[in-house]
Amino acid sequence: MRERIKPLLLPIAALLVFEAWMRLAAVQSDSLAPPSAIALALADALADGSLLAATRDTLASAFAGLAIGGAIGLVLGVALGLSHVLSRLMEVTIEAIRPIPSVALLPIALIALGFGYRMEIAIVAFACVWPVLIVTRAAVGGIEPRLIEVARVLRLTQLDRIRKIVLPAALPRIVLAFRLAAGIALIVAVTVEIAINPLGLGAGIMTAQQALRPDLMLAYLVWIGVTGFALNAALTAAQQTLFGRAALTDDNA
Amino acid sequence: MRWSVIAWRCASFVVAAGVIALWQLAADRRLISPVFLPGPDRAWASLLRGFTSGDLLTKLTGTLTHMAYGWLLASVAGIALGAMIGSSKAMRIYVAPTLELLRPLPVSAIIPVAIAAFGLNQSMALFVIAFGSLWPMLLGTIHGFAAVEPRLYEVARVLHMSRLAVIFKIALPSAAPDILAGMRLSLTVALILAVVCEMLAGLDGLGQWVLLSARAFRSADLFAGVMLLGIIGYITALAMGAAESRLLRWQAARR
Numbered sequence: 287m288r289e290r291i292k293p294l295l296l297p298i299a300a301l302l303v304f305e306a307w308m309r310l311a312a313v314q315s316d317s318l319a320p321p322s323a324i325a326l327a328l329a330d331a332l333a334d335g336s337l338l339a340a341t342r343d344t345l346a347s348a349f350a351g352l353a354i355g356g357a358i359g360l361v362l363g364v365a366l367g368l369s370h371v372l373s374r375l376m377e378v379t380i381e382a383i384r385p386i387p388s389v390a391l392l393p394i395a396l397i398a399l400g401f402g403y404r405m406e407i408a409i410v411a412f413a414c415v416w417p418v419l420i421v422t423r424a425a426v427g428g429i430e431p432r433l434i435e436v437a438r439v440l441r442l443t444q445l446d447r448i449r450k451i452v453l454p455a456a457l458p459r460i461v462l463a464f465r466l467a468a469g470i471a472l473i474v475a476v477t478v479e480i481a482i483n484p485l486g487l488g489a490g491i492m493t494a495q496q497a498l499r500p501d502l503m504l505a506y507l508v509w510i511g512v513t514g515f516a517l518n519a520a521l522t523a524a525q526q527t528l529f530g531r532a533a534l535t536d537d538n539a
Numbered sequence: 540m541r542w543s544v545i546a547w548r549c550a551s552f553v554v555a556a557g558v559i560a561l562w563q564l565a566a567d568r569r570l571i572s573p574v575f576l577p578g579p580d581r582a583w584a585s586l587l588r589g590f591t592s593g594d595l596l597t598k599l600t601g602t603l604t605h606m607a608y609g610w611l612l613a614s615v616a617g618i619a620l621g622a623m624i625g626s627s628k629a630m631r632i633y634v635a636p637t638l639e640l641l642r643p644l645p646v647s648a649i650i651p652v653a654i655a656a657f658g659l660n661q662s663m664a665l666f667v668i669a670f671g672s673l674w675p676m677l678l679g680t681i682h683g684f685a686a687v688e689p690r691l692y693e694v695a696r697v698l699h700m701s702r703l704a705v706i707f708k709i710a711l712p713s714a715a716p717d718i719l720a721g722m723r724l725s726l727t728v729a730l731i732l733a734v735v736c737e738m739l740a741g742l743d744g745l746g747q748w749v750l751l752s753a754r755a756f757r758s759a760d761l762f763a764g765v766m767l768l769g770i771i772g773y774i775t776a777l778a779m780g781a782a783e784s785r786l787l788r789w790q791a792a793r794r
Contacts, residue, residue, distance in 0.1 A: 289632075317652055376551070377548075386765060386769035387734055389738075390765045391765065393753030394575070394753065397753050480648070480651065480735070481735045488648070500655060507651075510644065
């Protein structure tokens with residue numbers, strides 16, 4: 287029991303000291319607010335629904351982008367993993383496009399698609415393609431060769447071979463890739479909103495900052511942290527229930 | 540064997556050239572409006588023009604400077620803090636869980652807070668980039684320290700080594716792979732945050748350049764900027780990879 291309390295001591299102490307300092311010194315600031323005020327602002331924003339609506343917008347864009355980018359990454363990853371020829375031929379092209387930071391595409395998406403969901407989804411999708419592609423390619427390329435031989439002996443068609451042998455064999459690592467990509471999707475979505483897109487949590491925190499409401503701004507910050515943590519915890523739990531211990535062995539891959 | 544590798548590389552470059560040719564064709568046939576998609580010829584011309592007569596070089600160095608300062612600051616702070624936390628069991632129990640809790644926070648969410656605290660200027664960008672790049676290195680260092688072979692610590696105790704000696708002679712070298720992996724991850728984070736900060740604060744840099752080009756619908760300039768950002772990403776990752784394999788050569792030899 288005591289072991290479980292120890293990790294909590296530091297954050298609780300920090301919050302108490304912070305609260306006491308803000309109250310006793312009567313600090314007036316545009317960037318800081320006492321934790322109690324942040325908690326109140328958070329409760330208010332939750333009660334009037336603005337925070338939940340913003341969360342919905344952000345998560346919708348993040349997941350739509352994850353679905354599109356993940357699907358592209360998955361198809362390319364399977365194709366490149368199955369065919370060494372294709373993989374080697376595409377290497378330079380992929381290595382040339384991959385290092386472009388996703389936010390650099392922001393202005394292109396802005397003039398091509400305008401503000402709104404579509405540009406955000408496009409950028410999130412671009413960012414999600416790469417982790418899924420790279421991990422899937424490695425997972426498919428590393429499948430036990432005898433399984434491929436079995437598929438050949440059974441004279442499975444190419445589609446059946448992928449559906450019945452390749453995807454199930456590579457599934458644990460593909461799910462891992464999607465978990466990593468989901469984290470990236472949320473980060474990119476929030477970043478796009480903070481940088482430019484008037485939508486969701488990122489826009490909410492920018493508005494609170496510009497309205498000189500440090501309590502609301504920090505409440506948004508806390509909420510964004512909670513969202514990120516919850517998403518990560520939920521996906522890790524899902525991965526573990528799906529694959530048990532097998533899911534964890536590749537975690538550092 | 541070596542020749543086949545080179546041949547594959549060449550074939551791969553040919554494919555990439557084919558993709559660029561397709562891009563040129565799509566732009567020439569105006570399949571996509573030239574307002575959004577300039578041909579590679581126009582983007583290249585704009586890149587050259589930006590370097591010879593424009594201020595693209597200033598923007599490039601601006602972005603590189605932002606990245607480098609923030610990243611170096613984060614490296615020093617991250618490794619020092621990580622060593623402090625990782626080398627003490629008490630700190631690992633009390634402090635590390637809080638840090639793990641903060642890990643999934645999208646770091647860009649700190650930007651508005653930094654703007655409120657510092658205003659729209661260089662110190663804001665420096666703070667954001669350093670803060671964002673800090674996490675991978677900090678957690679990597681802590682993880683690396685925690686994973687040091689326990690017998691090495693026993694050896695240190697037998698030899699009566701001081702805590703500093705243990706850190707420098709045992710823990711840091713054996714945590715090096717984790718620390719370097721964190722540094723490589725941070726490099727990507729630093730580039731992304733540098734671009735975002737330049738866009739928001741209008742600091743001299745490629746982020747500002749691409750955004751202004753887009754606002755003025757100068758798509759060739761925009762693509763030139765994006766290509767440069769890709770090149771920065773590629774070269775920094777390449778340099779980091781080279782540094783990594785050089786610094787870890789002794790470990791590869793041991794295995």
